[in-house]
Amino acid sequence: MERRYCMADDIVIMGAGPAGLAAGYELAKNNCKPMLFESQDQVGGISKTIKYRDFYFDLGGHRFFTKFNEVNNLWHEVLGADFIKVPRLSRIYYKNRYFNYPLTPLNALTGMGIFDTVKITSSYLYSKIFPYSREDTFEQWVSNRFGRKLYSMFFKTYTEKVWGIPCSQIQAEWAAQRIKGLSLKTAVLNAISRKNNNIKTLINEFDYPTHGPGMMYNRMKDKIEDMGGKVYINSRVDKINTEGSKIKSLEYIDKDGRRNIVEGRYFISSIPLTELIEKLSPTPDTAILNAASNLKYRSLITVDIIVGKQHLFPDNWIYIHSPDVKLGRIQNFKNWSSKMVPDENRTSLGLEYFCNENDELWNLTDDKLFELAADEIDKIRICNKKDIEDYIVIRVPKAYPVYMNGYKKNIGIIESFIRQFKNLQPVGRYGLFKYNNMDHSVLTGLYAAKNILEGTIKYDTWSVNTDKEYHEEKAN
Numbered sequence: 001m002e003r004r005y006c007m008a009d010d011i012v013i014m015g016a017g018p019a020g021l022a023a024g025y026e027l028a029k030n031n032c033k034p035m036l037f038e039s040q041d042q043v044g045g046i047s048k049t050i051k052y053r054d055f056y057f058d059l060g061g062h063r064f065f066t067k068f069n070e071v072n073n074l075w076h077e078v079l080g081a082d083f084i085k086v087p088r089l090s091r092i093y094y095k096n097r098y099f100n101y102p103l104t105p106l107n108a109l110t111g112m113g114i115f116d117t118v119k120i121t122s123s124y125l126y127s128k129i130f131p132y133s134r135e136d137t138f139e140q141w142v143s144n145r146f147g148r149k150l151y152s153m154f155f156k157t158y159t160e161k162v163w164g165i166p167c168s169q170i171q172a173e174w175a176a177q178r179i180k181g182l183s184l185k186t187a188v189l190n191a192i193s194r195k196n197n198n199i200k201t202l203i204n205e206f207d208y209p210t211h212g213p214g215m216m217y218n219r220m221k222d223k224i225e226d227m228g229g230k231v232y233i234n235s236r237v238d239k240i241n242t243e244g245s246k247i248k249s250l251e252y253i254d255k256d257g258r259r260n261i262v263e264g265r266y267f268i269s270s271i272p273l274t275e276l277i278e279k280l281s282p283t284p285d286t287a288i289l290n291a292a293s294n295l296k297y298r299s300l301i302t303v304d305i306i307v308g309k310q311h312l313f314p315d316n317w318i319y320i321h322s323p324d325v326k327l328g329r330i331q332n333f334k335n336w337s338s339k340m341v342p343d344e345n346r347t348s349l350g351l352e353y354f355c356n357e358n359d360e361l362w363n364l365t366d367d368k369l370f371e372l373a374a375d376e377i378d379k380i381r382i383c384n385k386k387d388i389e390d391y392i393v394i395r396v397p398k399a400y401p402v403y404m405n406g407y408k409k410n411i412g413i414i415e416s417f418i419r420q421f422k423n424l425q426p427v428g429r430y431g432l433f434k435y436n437n438m439d440h441s442v443l444t445g446l447y448a449a450k451n452i453l454e455g456t457i458k459y460d461t462w463s464v465n466t467d468k469e470y471h472e473e474k475a476n
């Protein structure tokens with residue numbers, strides 16, 4: 001049966017990941033009573049933490065770092081002493097050897113042996129004399145800075161594992177955001193002068209909640225509710241009713257399968273942009289639907305294992321560049337926080353596989369995925385498979401928005417369409433289809449809340465994280 005009611009505060013937030021929760025928290029702090037609707041049984045979105053047998057598993061590994069003071073203040077305000085500083089160590093595994101990450105040239109050159117060193121150097125010089133004239137793709141952008149040989153060793157394999165498409169089809173913008181400031185020349189100069197402060201991807205420590213990122217977002221949910229807001233879990237937004245240039249109401253399916261209608265004055269959406277478009281009623285024009293259906297996501301499977309060993313390796317995570325295994329990255333959770341494991345004699349690892357929803361890997365049974373992961377980690381000699389005591393498999397659909405050639409045009413079409421709705425603000429990584437870290441997602445949530453509180457549209461959520469350059473380090 002359908003129930004209909006009006007909300008006291010009239011602010012409706014779709015999705016309770018970092019972006020939706022940040023908006024809800026800011027609004028609740030300012031005496032509003034927002035209502036959040038979350039489809040899953042737990043808040044935190046991709047940044048949630050899964051608890052299994054008193055082990056805490058992060059979906060990937062979520063470093064907390066930001067150059068935005070308001071985001072940093074918010075995180076510290078919410079978590080206080082449970083937010084700890086963690087030293088960073090991450091390396092690249094390639095051909096049975098470990099290389100520093102971020103890549104340092106001396107380590108790369110000395111680790112490769114004389115033959116490859118000569119090849120790397122000559123291909124670098126070649127790319128300086130004969131660079132690609134255009135830098136539209138990831139391949140062109142990286143090759144021009146590192147040479148083709150180094151590109152093929154340290155960028156191509158891993159990047160193609162993550163995205164599942166050739167680097168020649170990935171926009172240069174992604175490389176520009178992630179590794180700007182790092183090139184073979186600047187890296188060599190920095191190694192010599194030891195001045196590496198400006199390299200954006202070098203960050204030696206980060207913040208982390210003692211029990212994983214989900215702790216931050218669970219705490220945010222509790223605080224929102226303490227301040228009078230409501231967070232409805234197991235409540236999937238199914239339909240969004242519009243009238244002219246306004247969103248009138250949304251319909252959600254609750255845990256008992258009932259359809260409910262909620263009317264509101266202000267709507268914030270952190271659900272994937274593609275789903276938002278599909279759920280609008282009346283249905284948008286075909287051009288808008290086509291633009292949305294052309295946006296693609298990449299998914300993630302983590303095979304989380306519990307190993308009966310106290311120590312396996314010192315890194316927080318290791319990138320697996322070897323092309324002979326499908327495994328992309330390994331997280332060692334006790335190196336993020338000792339509280340992630342209940343027993344210091346055991347180690348928990350997250351083995352990450354990148355895939356597409358419903359592809360061959362995605363559709364493997366959990367048993368088969370575990371078999372694959374156990375064989376691969378044994379093969380690369382990181383852990384003997386006989387020492388694995390238990391495992392769980394977590395599938396994460398829509399983990400990465402894919403910056404494929406042509407995606408910007410589609411986003412442009414959707415953005416102009418969405419902007420027509422004066423009381424709707426899209427926020428977050430999937431809500432805006434941007435390769436956002438948590439801080440950008442949180443910032444968009446704060447922007448949306450401020451617009452509502454101040455009765456303006458001063459803060460444009462679409463404008464966050466459009467810098468070509470992405471700063472991992474706080475600007476001094």
Ligand SMILES: Cc1cc2nc3c(=O)[nH]c(=O)nc-3n(C[C@H](O)[C@H](O)[C@H](O)COP(=O)(O)OP(=O)(O)OC[C@H]3O[C@@H](n4cnc5c(N)ncnc54)[C@H](O)[C@@H]3O)c2cc1C
Nearest residue numbers: 015017018019039045046060062063237428429437438441
């Ligand atoms: C492997 C991996 C590693 C990462 N590492 C880092 C890192 O080190 N540092 C960092 O800062 N960031 C990292 N990120 C990025 C970070 O996870 C995201 O930026 C952040 O979670 C995005 O928050 P969000 O609220 O925008 O989206 P989400 O986290 O996806 O939250 C959206 C919420 O909406 C809900 N939802 C979706 N559809 C509906 C619906 N129809 N009805 C109701 N609810 C719905 C979802 O269930 C979800 O809870 C990483 C991401 C991945 C995939």
